[in-house]
Amino acid sequence: MASTVKDLKPKHDSQFYTDERSGRIVSEENMQDNFYKEAAQEVLKDAAIAQQSRGSQEESVTPSDRAPVIMSNETDDGQSDPAPESDTATETDPAPTADSTSEPDDSSGGFDDFDFVEAYDDEPAGFDDRMLSENRAASAIKCAFLGVGGGGGKLAKAFLDLGFTKTLLVNTTVKDQPEGVPSEHFLLLPGADGVGKDIMLGKKVLENNSASVEDTLRTRIGSVDWLFVLAGGGGGTGSACHILQESLDRYLKSVGASGKVVYVVTKPTSQELLNPTIASNYESLSSDVALHPHILIDNEKQLQLLRGKVGMLGLYPTANRNFAKLFWQVLKLASENSPIQSFDSKDLERMLGTTGRMVIGSTVARDVSKQDIGAMLYQGCLKSSPCPNPGGKASTGVMLLIMTPQMASDPDVSKKIEAAFSYVGGRTDTLFSGVYVKQPLPGLIAISVIGGF
Ligand SMILES: Nc1nc2c(ncn2[C@@H]2O[C@H](COP(=O)(O)OP(=O)(O)OP(=O)(O)O)[C@@H](O)[C@H]2O)c(=O)[nH]1
Numbered sequence: 001m002a003s004t005v006k007d008l009k010p011k012h013d014s015q016f017y018t019d020e021r022s023g024r025i026v027s028e029e030n031m032q033d034n035f036y037k038e039a040a041q042e043v044l045k046d047a048a049i050a051q052q053s054r055g056s057q058e059e060s061v062t063p064s065d066r067a068p069v070i071m072s073n074e075t076d077d078g079q080s081d082p083a084p085e086s087d088t089a090t091e092t093d094p095a096p097t098a099d100s101t102s103e104p105d106d107s108s109g110g111f112d113d114f115d116f117v118e119a120y121d122d123e124p125a126g127f128d129d130r131m132l133s134e135n136r137a138a139s140a141i142k143c144a145f146l147g148v149g150g151g152g153g154k155l156a157k158a159f160l161d162l163g164f165t166k167t168l169l170v171n172t173t174v175k176d177q178p179e180g181v182p183s184e185h186f187l188l189l190p191g192a193d194g195v196g197k198d199i200m201l202g203k204k205v206l207e208n209n210s211a212s213v214e215d216t217l218r219t220r221i222g223s224v225d226w227l228f229v230l231a232g233g234g235g236g237t238g239s240a241c242h243i244l245q246e247s248l249d250r251y252l253k254s255v256g257a258s259g260k261v262v263y264v265v266t267k268p269t270s271q272e273l274l275n276p277t278i279a280s281n282y283e284s285l286s287s288d289v290a291l292h293p294h295i296l297i298d299n300e301k302q303l304q305l306l307r308g309k310v311g312m313l314g315l316y317p318t319a320n321r322n323f324a325k326l327f328w329q330v331l332k333l334a335s336e337n338s339p340i341q342s343f344d345s346k347d348l349e350r351m352l353g354t355t356g357r358m359v360i361g362s363t364v365a366r367d368v369s370k371q372d373i374g375a376m377l378y379q380g381c382l383k384s385s386p387c388p389n390p391g392g393k394a395s396t397g398v399m400l401l402i403m404t405p406q407m408a409s410d411p412d413v414s415k416k417i418e419a420a421f422s423y424v425g426g427r428t429d430t431l432f433s434g435v436y437v438k439q440p441l442p443g444l445i446a447i448s449v450i451g452g453f
């Protein structure tokens, strides 16, 4: 078309023109007539050439059918390229049109009869290439970790480092993202660059993005039974985490989970609690999670246990790692068989599902010949626990003992172990216990979890 316009240059005045192709002088009216005729002929000629070059398969395709594709593939000289071939746009597909409301194209003939074929080629529902790989860390239950806010994210990273790949960190800023966390484990929520300890803003941002969190859990974490939500109490983001409860429940339900959301939240240090905002944020979080299964980590107690052993920089990373390893032992031992007494996944699930607060701790008894070993193990677990002391009688308890083969074959030790179980059993309504044999060990190791207060 463009070449036809160039050929028809005005020669005289506005009423007569020379048609340079024929050499004849034509009136303006005739010229316009000829112009449109020639233009139409040119278009038909172009279309015929294009059809030939595309081969016989496209004979039924008219230039107008091709229009949107041609437009998008126009080359510098104004000529149109054939539509590019790709895996998704095959020759049998009607060319995509800009107008989505246009009538369906019947020219595809019988190809619609086979449009089911690709549906069977698809990956099964639920597959997504953003899906995080299965946890490498051994565990009796299928679980995931969701860290909310700066402290929550750092705690979550400690589990990721152990091999719990089903870990996601959610925050309102990238600034307190722990180092060394691959981006696929991080979800940045838009709406604020951190919330500066403003729990109301934290709740607003989390609530506004709850659908995105839910969706990301489904696409990256997928099917798990238990979801551990980790948060630092006192800040504005982590302390707001409970606002996600409804979305988290919906996610767990949608993947057919048999477990629940379990919160792991930290209590600020004594120094931090002097600040009224930190204190009220923490109060708000602890009352939000009170009626859910939860573990409270006492930062003051935890840091006191480490001060003098670890420098300032290493305090939280070491505390986080110690807690993650302790908790992991419980998840892992429940997956192991014992020749003596097993604590199985059902016992673990009963423990984790208990409403209220849980206290987890461990201790080592180097001298197993002592008479009061039962009391020693129980008190030792509480004393060296990162959690605040239990308040009242526990409804559920777990006592796991790990001993060497020598200890396991010593009748004297066996008697004392019985005493240890009855000591703890008397302090909880239901006690689950397990005895595992391993070596080398620094002594008799006890891990206890008591909960329901
Ligand atoms: N155990 C533990 N506690 C931490 C860690 N980092 C921070 N905390 C605690 O968590 C509290 C809240 O801090 P952050 O988690 O950084 O706060 P946030 O949730 O990001 O909230 P904003 O920064 O206000 O948006 C702090 O006052 C600390 O007591 C950590 O690595 N481990």
Ligand SMILES: [Mg+2]
Pocket (backbone or CB within 6 Å): 149, 150, 151, 176, 194, 195, 235, 237
């Ligand atoms: Mg923060």
